[in-house]
Amino acid sequence: MSTTNVHADAFVFFGASGDLARKQIFPALHAMVAAGELDVPVVGVAHSGWTVDDLRDRAKESCLENGMKDDADLKKLLKLLDYVDGDYKDAGTFDALKKALKGASRPTHYLAIPPSLFGTVIDGLRGTGLHKDARVIVEKPFGRDLASAGKLDELVDRAFPEDAIFRIDHYLGKDEIMNLLYFRFANSIFEPVWNRDHIDHIEITVAEDFGVQGRGAFYESAGALRDVVENHIFQVVALLGMEPPSYQGYEAVQQAKESVFRAMRPLAREDLVRGQFDGYKDEEGVAADSDVETFAAVRLYIDSWRWSGVPWLLRTGKKLAVTAGEVVVFFKRPPQVLFEDAEADKTPNYLRFRLSPISEIALAARVKTPGQEFTGTQQEFVLHTESPLERAPYERLLSDAMKGDKALFTSRGSVEAAWRVVNDVLTDHAAALPYAPGTWGPKAADALAADWGGWRE
Ligand code: NDP
Numbered sequence: 001m002s003t004t005n006v007h008a009d010a011f012v013f014f015g016a017s018g019d020l021a022r023k024q025i026f027p028a029l030h031a032m033v034a035a036g037e038l039d040v041p042v043v044g045v046a047h048s049g050w051t052v053d054d055l056r057d058r059a060k061e062s063c064l065e066n067g068m069k070d071d072a073d074l075k076k077l078l079k080l081l082d083y084v085d086g087d088y089k090d091a092g093t094f095d096a097l098k099k100a101l102k103g104a105s106r107p108t109h110y111l112a113i114p115p116s117l118f119g120t121v122i123d124g125l126r127g128t129g130l131h132k133d134a135r136v137i138v139e140k141p142f143g144r145d146l147a148s149a150g151k152l153d154e155l156v157d158r159a160f161p162e163d164a165i166f167r168i169d170h171y172l173g174k175d176e177i178m179n180l181l182y183f184r185f186a187n188s189i190f191e192p193v194w195n196r197d198h199i200d201h202i203e204i205t206v207a208e209d210f211g212v213q214g215r216g217a218f219y220e221s222a223g224a225l226r227d228v229v230e231n232h233i234f235q236v237v238a239l240l241g242m243e244p245p246s247y248q249g250y251e252a253v254q255q256a257k258e259s260v261f262r263a264m265r266p267l268a269r270e271d272l273v274r275g276q277f278d279g280y281k282d283e284e285g286v287a288a289d290s291d292v293e294t295f296a297a298v299r300l301y302i303d304s305w306r307w308s309g310v311p312w313l314l315r316t317g318k319k320l321a322v323t324a325g326e327v328v329v330f331f332k333r334p335p336q337v338l339f340e341d342a343e344a345d346k347t348p349n350y351l352r353f354r355l356s357p358i359s360e361i362a363l364a365a366r367v368k369t370p371g372q373e374f375t376g377t378q379q380e381f382v383l384h385t386e387s388p389l390e391r392a393p394y395e396r397l398l399s400d401a402m403k404g405d406k407a408l409f410t411s412r413g414s415v416e417a418a419w420r421v422v423n424d425v426l427t428d429h430a431a432a433l434p435y436a437p438g439t440w441g442p443k444a445a446d447a448l449a450a451d452w453g454g455w456r457e
Contacts, residue, residue: 005404008135009040010104012097014121015112016044016055016083019215020139024170025112026062026077028394033080034073037399042080043100047087055083088113088120094128101130108402110137119155131159137166137401140231141222142410145426146419153412166401167410171232173393173400176359178408180239180327181253183353183361190351191244193331195306200330200348201452202240203313204233206355207320209438211277212294217285224296225272228316230422231410234261236327236355237312238414241302254411261417263304267425273297275442276432277319293432294318297445300421313449319437321457325355328456341375342366346453352380360385 011029015021021044032038044055056078063074082100086093101107109125111118118138125131138156143149156165171177184190193199206228212219219227238257245252275295281288295317302312329351337343347364354360361384368376400408433442440457449455 006106007404008106008108008402010101010107011038011040011042011110011398011402012045012101012107013043013110013112014045014088014117015110017046017048017050017058018112020112022058022062023066024392024394025110025398026059027066027068028392028398029059030063030068030074030077031392031395032399033077035395035399037402038077038080040080040402041082041101041104042077043082043084043097045084045086045088045093045097047085047093050083050085052081052083056081088117088124091124091127094124094130098128098130106133106135108135108137110139110398110401112139115139115141115143115152118152122155122159126159134160135164135166135401135404136160137168137398140167140169141226142167142231142415143419144221144226146416146423149415149419153416162412163406165412166397166406167412167415168397169231169235169410170393170397171235172408172410173397174355176325176353176355177236177239179359179361180236180353184240185244196308196310198331199310200332201311201313202330203328203449203456204236204315204326205455206233206316206325207322207440208318209320209323211280211319211437212283212286214284216280216283219283219294220286220290220292223274223292224294224316224318225274225298225422225426229296229298229314230418233314233316234264234418234421235410237264237300237302237314240327240329241304241307241312243306250405250407253407254414258411258413258417260302260304261414261421263302263307264417264421265301265303266421266423267298267300269425269428269430271299271448272425272429273442273445273448274429274432275317275435275445277317277437278434279319279437291432295320295432295435295441295445297441297448299448311452313452313455315441315445315455317435317441321438321440324357326456327353327355329353330452339374339376345378347378348453349378358385358387 013025084096084100111121143152238260241260242256245256274293277294280294281290297315300312331349333348350364352362362380362382364378364380366376366378433444435442
């Protein structure tokens with residue numbers, strides 16, 4: 001799965017003073033140093049009027065906040081750090097960056113900035129030739145809809161060829177998500193039943209029991225459909241729904257996934273239920289009359305030979321009953337049930353992948369209770385259970401980008417095809433329905449799943 005390439009000789013991150021840098025980038029850089037995977041100049045760029053010492057203070061603060069130690073690796077990271085202060089609109093910022101790079105000729109540039117600034121930064125890089133032989137990492141969201149994603153691609157294309165563009169969906173760097181791919185294709189037992197003949201429906205839940213955590217202004221421009229369904233959840237659907245890749249390697253996996261996105265039926269108004277938790281409108285940065293959804297439930301179909309007629313029930317939301325991620329693959333019931341108790345209990349067999357807070361794979365099947373009677377219960381057999389790995393997704397993804405390994409990044413075709421699926425319902429939808437915090441969203445979402453036994457709680 002690796003497309004080993006030349007290692008980058010510098011790491012530049014735009015957005016050095018931002019929220020993402022604080023929460024994810026500094027801890028990832030620290031972990032990369034500790035793993036021996038980062039030993040090149042690291043330059044942060046922002047316009048906060050900072051000096052390099054301010055950047056180092058922020059880096060230290062961020063690493064300690066995230067449970068890392070004030071150890072030799074942190075000291076080494078602080079030494080590698082440099083800082084360029086300046087507006088992205090100002091060509092002088094990029095001249096200063098060139099100087100700070102001290103002759104590095106294959107930098108990796110990470111655009112950890114709002115997408116509205118991508119064009120400005122890319123033009124600045126081109127203006128100083130810093131795009132040549134460089135790679136670029138682009139943060140999600142890749143646009144807000146089909147048209148803006150196309151424009152974003154045009155912007156990035158101005159300076160970088162497709163093989164130098166790394167689109168991050170950090171979900172793909174999570175171990176439990178990679179395990180979906182591994183579990184499917186490292187085993188042979190499930191493949192014969194992995195289709196419309198044996199699978200009744202598939203349910204995917206990504207629930208958070210917390211709210212927008214001070215990021216109300218950002219959330220107002222996103223909403224649950226854009227922020228989670230169209231990217232993270234669709235990536236999970238693609239991994240579970242794809243055909244076996246025809247050869248080993250990044251392109252084969254990307255092509256197989258892209259075919260799933262292309263076969264997804266564009267959502268219609270009745271396939272979506274939107275909700276908004278009570279109190280959302282009181283959050284800072286949120287409009288008093290906001291209709292932005294903090295909950296989305298979707299019924300999706302993949303019109304392919306393998307999946308025709310099988311509904312994929314997807315839901316995500318904030319301030320729900322729990323924080324958890326789970327996939328449940330429900331199998332069809334036996335055509336003829338010989339035993340009365342099994343006939344009465346309509347629960348189908350299922351395979352369950354718990355994605356968070358722990359990683360778990362379990363299979364549920366009916367077994368007989370000891371005794372004279374032919375009665376039994378459905379029992380869950382846990383095949384695998386593990387705590388989340390300490391190797392966080394950003395560490396893995398940034399390391400991979402530095403190495404030129406694209407296996408865990410998203411292709412342009414997949415991004416475009418995914419937007420095509422949701423594009424109509426981004427604007428053509430019913431109003432967001434209110435729901436009480438701590439619940440499973442608005443009651444109307446139940447109707448989407450009613451024909452398949454309702455959502456699993
Ligand atoms: P922030 O708004 O917190 O940070 C933006 C950064 O860009 C700041 O460092 C800011 O510098 C800098 N900046 C803005 N305008 C200019 C300018 N004209 N010239 C120079 N620097 C400028 O954004 P986030 O860190 O939250 O997000 C960054 C990207 O990551 C976005 O695309 C977001 O969607 C994505 N993302 C964020 C996540 C998160 O948890 N935060 C999660 C997943 C993706 P200054 O401080 O000096 O203004």
